[in-house]
Amino acid sequence: NAGVTQTPKFQVLKTGQSMTLQCAQDMNHNSMYWYRQDPGMGLRLIYYSASEGTTDKGEVPNGYNVSRLNKREFSLRLESAAPSQTSVYFCASSLMDRGRTGELFFGEGSRLTVL
């Protein structure tokens, strides 16, 4: 069982370039999330999608856009990358029940460096 799969695992960008991080889950979860993890800052929520067709901003949404393509896939786009977006990005999914999030299952992470 693959769980949550993220691509690419590593990426180096120049300032101003754009890119999309892809995420897919095969657990039939309704909720999906994008986090970034920086030293001393912990995991910070960028965007989330409580169910197919909905997306909401998290704690640090500026500079990012998301698309919930279908129930399985949730992509994160950087339109014009900045050095401050150098980070490790994690996609996660969960089965939300009556508005309460259950266990989050995380992907392996995507390491992004913006020069």
Next chain:
Amino acid sequence: QKEVEQDPGPLSVPEGAIVSLNCTYSNSAFQYFMWYRQYSRKGPELLMYTYSSGNKEDGRFTAQVDKSSKYISLFIRDSQPSDSATYLCAMSGTASKLTFGTGTRLQVTL
């Protein structure tokens, strides 16, 4: 002030020691409390999930929640080198998203 505070460590203990990891929080609406373990260059994985106050035990791991003090703990008994990882606390209220602590790095030495 952050909603969730966690000492980043690193915490170094000898094999077999009892480890105590802690988080404090400020949001009284938090009802669901979790501990995640994250190995180097991997995604976090859920260790313990508790609701409201009280204790929960799973093998060598015990999670405690004291809502009156806004304080949660994770105890690891008979610690092993394989327990060396970063431990993240996380919590939520009735909303759909979790708030994470910054993580405590634990090193268990032989």
